[in-house]
Amino acid sequence: MTLCLISHDSCTRHAMGAGHPESPQRLHAITGHLRRTGLAAELRWQTAQRATTEQICAAHPASHLQDIQDKLPAEGLTMLDGDTLLCPDSLEAALHAAGAAVQAVDLVMEERADKAFCAVRPPGHHAEQAQSMGFCVFNNVAVGVHHALQRWNVQRAAVLDFDVHHGNGTVDIFRDKPNVLVCSSFQHPFYPGRHHDLRRENIVNTPLPAGTGSTKFRKAIEKQWIRAIDAHQPEFLFVSAGFDAHREDPLAQLELADEDFLWLGTLIRDLAKDLTGGRVVALLEGGYHLDALARSTHAFIEGLDGL
Numbered sequence: 001m002t003l004c005l006i007s008h009d010s011c012t013r014h015a016m017g018a019g020h021p022e023s024p025q026r027l028h029a030i031t032g033h034l035r036r037t038g039l040a041a042e043l044r045w046q047t048a049q050r051a052t053t054e055q056i057c058a059a060h061p062a063s064h065l066q067d068i069q070d071k072l073p074a075e076g077l078t079m080l081d082g083d084t085l086l087c088p089d090s091l092e093a094a095l096h097a098a099g100a101a102v103q104a105v106d107l108v109m110e111e112r113a114d115k116a117f118c119a120v121r122p123p124g125h126h127a128e129q130a131q132s133m134g135f136c137v138f139n140n141v142a143v144g145v146h147h148a149l150q151r152w153n154v155q156r157a158a159v160l161d162f163d164v165h166h167g168n169g170t171v172d173i174f175r176d177k178p179n180v181l182v183c184s185s186f187q188h189p190f191y192p193g194r195h196h197d198l199r200r201e202n203i204v205n206t207p208l209p210a211g212t213g214s215t216k217f218r219k220a221i222e223k224q225w226i227r228a229i230d231a232h233q234p235e236f237l238f239v240s241a242g243f244d245a246h247r248e249d250p251l252a253q254l255e256l257a258d259e260d261f262l263w264l265g266t267l268i269r270d271l272a273k274d275l276t277g278g279r280v281v282a283l284l285e286g287g288y289h290l291d292a293l294a295r296s297t298h299a300f301i302e303g304l305d306g307l
Contacts, residue, residue, distance in 0.1 A: 003305040004113040005040075006100040007031070008048035011120045014093035016085040017077055021251060021288040022121065022135040030119055030284075033294035034301075042307060044113065048100035048120060051143060055102050056095070058146035059139050059173055064130045068094070068137060080132040084122075094122055094137040097283075101144025104281040108236075109152045114278040115269075117241070117301055123285040125167040125240045126192060134165065134192055140283050141238050142173045145180055148236050155179060158234035160225065161186075162264055163242020163285040164252040168194040170240065171203055178202045181232040183225045185217070187245070187254050204228045210253035214260050217245070221267070229271060237272050237280045243287030243296040251288050261296040265303020280304065 012024040034040040056065050068091060071078050077085045097120035104116035124141055126134030141159055148154040158181040159174070161167035166186035172195055174180040181202050188196060188207030196205055206224050208217065243261060245254040272280045282304065287293035301307075 002042065002044050002113070003301065004044045004046055004104070004107055004116040005119055006046045006048050006104055006116055007119040008096040008100065010089060010092040010096045013089035014122055015087050015089075020085070022123070025290055026287065026293060027119055027121060029290040029294040030297045033298055037298060039298055039301065039307070042305075043301070046103065046107070048096045048118070049103045050092075050095045051099035051102055051138075055143055055147060056098060056138055058150060059129070059142040061130050068132065080137070084132055084135055084137070090122070090137065096120065097122060097124065098138045098140045098143040101140045101281065101283055102147045105144050105148045105152065108279050108281060109148070115272070115280040115304055116282070117304070118281070118283040120284055123242075124283065125161055125163060125170050125242070125285050126165070127169040128172040133169075136169060139169045139173055141240050142170055144281055144283070145174070145238055149179070154235050156232060156234045157181070157236045157238060158183065158229055158232055159238045159240060160268060161240035161242070161285070162245065163240055164245040164249070164254050165191055165242070165286060166194070166196045166205070167240055168192050168196070171195045171198060171205075175200055175203060181228060181234060183228060185221060187252050190252070202232070208254060211255055213255045214257055217254065217256060217260060218263060226271070229275070233275060235276055235279070237268060237276055239268060239280065239282035240285045241282045241300060242285035243293050243300070246287070246289065246292040246296055248289040248292035249287065251286075258295050258299045262299040262303040265300040269304050269306055
C-alpha cells in the first residue's frame with residue numbers, strides 16, 4: 001500500500017501575521033517540493049476531515065474548545081499566548097488538522113493505507129490538556145491517539161516526537177496513561193521548559209545540547225528510544241514530525257541534516273514493521289526554514305515509505 005498524505009486547504013488560511021515563522025508558506029513549500037520532485041505522484045492524497053467536538057474533547061476538556069471558540073476573532077488577530085494567535089480562519093484549520101489525525105487512524109485501521117503523513121497546521125505537540133501555546137491550538141497527535149484507543153480498541157500506542165522543541169503538551173496529556181509511551185527528543189535548555197524533567201515509566205525525555213549534530217543525535221535515539229519502544233510493544237506508532245532540528249532552521253541549533261530525517265523515517269518504518277504490522281501515522285509539527293523543511297519532509301517520507 002502507498003503512503004497516504006492528508007491535508008486541507010483551510011490549513012493554509014490560518015495566518016498569525018506578517019513575519020510569523022509558523023506561516024501558510026510552510027505547507028506550500030512542502031507540497032510544491034513534493035510535486036517538483038515527482039514524489040507526490042507516488043503518494044495517495046486525501047482531503048482532511050473536520051474533527052468533531054467529541055474527538056477534540058477526548059484529548060482536551062470541553063472548556064478548552066469553548067475558550068478557542070470564544071476568542072476566535074471576526075476580523076484581525078487575537079492572542080492565545082505570546083507566540084500563538086487566532087485569525088478568523090484559525091478554528092477551521094485547527095479542527096481539520098486534528099481531524100486529519102483521526103482520518104489517518106481510520107485509513108490505517110481499515111487497511112486502506114499502512115502509513116499516513118498529515119501535512120497540516122497549526123501544529124499540535126505544545127498544546128497541553130487545557131492550554132494552547134507554542135503555535136499550537138489543539139494537540140493533533142493526542143486526538144489521533146485517543147481515537148485509536150477508543151474507536152479501534154488499540155491497547156498500547158507510542159508517540160515519537162523528534163521536533164527540536166520538547167513535546168510538553170503530549171507529555172502532559174499522556175503522563176498518567178501508561179498504555180501510551182511518549183518519546184521526545186529536544187534541544188535543552190530551550191523552549192518551552194515544561195514537563196521536560198517529568199519522571200514516568202511511559203515518558204522518555206531525551207534532552208540534547210545545542211550543536212549535538214547527526215552522530216550524537218542518532219546514538220541518543222538508538223540508546224533511549226528503541227529499548228523503551230521494544231519494552232512497550234505498541235500496536236500503533238504515532239510521530240510528531242518536526243523538522244526544526246535541521247542545521248538551516250533559524251529557531252534552533254541541533255545541527256541535523258536532510259539525511260537524518262531519511263534515517264528517522266527508515267528507523268520508524270522498521271520499528272513499525274516489527275511491532276505494529278506497519279501501522280504509522282505522522283503529523284507535521286515544526287520546521288521554519290522553508291527549503292530545509294521541504295527537503296527534510298521529502299526525505300522523511302521516503303524513509304517512512306521505503307521509496
